Amino acid sequence: MVDINGRGQCGRTPRLWAAQRKQNEVIRILVSRRADLLHVDNDGNNILHIACKTGNKEIMRDLKNLAEEFVTFFSRKIEDIRSDLQTKPCDNGQHCPDCDSNGDCSAPCEVGFYGRTCMLVCNSGCKHRSCELTKTGIEYCTEGCVPGFKGTSCNIPCHNPGTQCTVCEAGCDGGYCRQGSTSFVSGCVDSYYGLDCKDCSERCKSCNRSTGMCNDCHDPYRDLNCEMSCENCAGSCVSGCDEGCKPGFYGHWCDKVCSGNCRPGPNKTAVSVLECDQNTSINCIPKCDNNTGDCVHGCNDGWYGTNCSSRCSRKCANMSCTDSGSCAAGCAPGYAGTDCSCIENCIHEVCHPKNGSCVKGCINGYYGAFCNISCDVCLDGVCGRTHGTCTRGCNDTNQTCTSNCTKDCPLEVCLQVRTCSETKSESSTLIAITTGALAACLLCLIGIMVAIRIIVFERFKRDEADDGDVECPADQQDTHDYELVDVEKRIRPCDSFSLVDVHFSQCNTLTGQTALQ
Missing domain, CATH: 1.25.40.20 (Ankyrin repeat-containing domain)
Incomplete structure (x- = not known):
């Protein structure tokens, strides 16, 4: 105060x-x-x-x-x-509950009135019509002025600031810009007034409200419009953190935070080890490269990567892993293998930490020490852990062949059911194909025979018509015997299904000998 x-x-x-x-x-x-x-x-x-x-x-x-x-x-x-402070009722128009012997109010005035007799009316410019008489005899608006007026008595009118953002040459005076001895403009802020004026950032020490841009910045802010802070810089700050960043930060302006998974001190294998005391925050600030943000001292336990943003696998012992993410101290209990991944066919994915065998057995459909052998030929995939014996029988659903074994069936028996079904299915398919092929060949042969029959009949009719114009010797005139030449001797080489040439003997008109044509 x-x-x-x-x-x-x-x-x-x-x-x-x-x-x-x-x-x-x-x-x-x-x-x-x-x-x-x-x-x-x-x-x-x-x-x-x-x-x-x-x-x-x-x-x-x-x-x-x-x-x-x-x-x-x-x-x-x-x-x-x-007068021993004796009062009497106010009977002369006073706006107060009690008056003294002179008629002056001895109690506060009613709202909207002021003066010794509370008969003076507060100015209309007073907010809530609340005012009082000062010791200097001046009306004073106790709750300030209504918009558009200023002054102790709120009787000085203010001009509307208009829309255009304008510079107040004389500077702002209590939110008003003086324009002459009695003229004021309201809404003056940072030496500007007008409805189009822009609000500037709180980081600005001074600004151009016409453009909204900072002319000067409060510390520790810098750069265009005071957008960047120098509070994390290790040294000077003009156009960036020229001398590096404070621990825990990186970037040109040191405005980026190092990963919380970065190790704060040297690697634990070093001679000197900075132990982090979480209770006092000593040596607990993570350290990273000023430019890239890469962790310079490696990662805290349980993390890996250049900026220590990747979590080590929970399958690694003590959640400890190398820079590449592989388990550094072996596998956690219940996991095994080079990548510490237990086979998913193990019940609850729990396996022996040394040899990787499934500790609680296999899920349905698998057997063996590592649950990596299928027994899906068993009913519901239920089989013995060691040999895969089908406890409930074989799975012969939708199979052509069935088995009489219904309990504790050897795996080979159930495999035969599947093999038998597959063989029958293949045989049925082969029979169907063979039958179709034979039927096609038979139809083809019938077609050939019909074609031969038609050709023979047509030639016979043509030769019979030619015989009417031939004269034969007397001893052979009545001889019209036709001799079917041995077809097999006259077959010419041809492609499959070619027709056989058929020739008949008839008398030679010159020699009277029968001849083949």
Whole structure:
């Protein structure tokens, strides 16, 4: 809290400095806040002396009224004491519940009124019509002004700031821009006013509200529009962290945080080991490369990768792994193998930590020490752990062949059921193919025979017609015997299904001998 009676340079109080600078409104406010009027500076000057030297007639008039008010006040107090503080009802239009013998209000005024008799009406510019009379006799709006007015009595109208963002040359005064002796514009912020003015970042020390860009930045902010902070820089900061970053940060502006999985100190294999004390945060700040963010001292247990962002497998003992992610200290209990992966066919994926065999047995459909042999030929995949014996019988669903074995069947028996079914299925398919082929061949042969029959018949008719024009010797004129030449002797080489040439003997008109044609 500021002491309004505190002394500064030359021993002057705020009230004396306001008188020196003719800031009458400030003087009135200080008086309303009960500032001491009797103080003098180091030269013995009081407020009246300074007002006379500066020719401030207005404040001298206020001081005179204030003196008269003091006289009246103390006179009234003396009178009140004499009348033993007896009061009487207010019967002269006072807006207060109690009055003294002089008719002055001895209780607070009703809202909207002020003065000794509470008959003066508060200015319409006062917010909620709330005001009071100051010691200097000035109306003071106790809750401030309604929009559009300013001043102690809220009787000074303010002009609308308009839309265009404009520079206030004189600077803002309590949210107003003074334009002349009695003219003000409201909405003044950072020496700009107007509805189109842009809000600037809180990081700006000063800014151009027309563009919204910072002209100057508060520490520790830098760069365009004060967007970057230098608080994590190890040294100077002009266009970036030129001298590196504080521990735990990296990047050009050291605005990025090192991975929390980076080891804070040297590798544990080193001679000197910085142990992290979580209770005091000593040596617990992770360290990484200023440019890349890679962990410079390796990763905390359970993590790997350049920036230690990958989690070691839970199958590794103590969650410890190498930079590549392989288990560094062997497998955790229940896991085995080079990659510590237990076969998924093990019940609950639990296997022996040394040899990798399934500890709790196999899920249905598998058997063997490592549960890697299938027994799906068994009913419901239920089989013995060691030899795969089908405990409930064979799975002959949708099989052509069946088995009479219904319990504790050897795996070979159930395999024969499947093999038999597959063989029958293949035989049926082969029979169907063979039958179809024979039928096709038979149809083809019938077609050939029909074709031969038609050809023979057509040639016979043609030769019979030619015989009517041939004269034979007398001893052979009645001879019209036809002799079917041996077909097999006259077959010419041909392709499959070619027709056989058939020739008949008839008499030769010249020699009377039969001949083949």
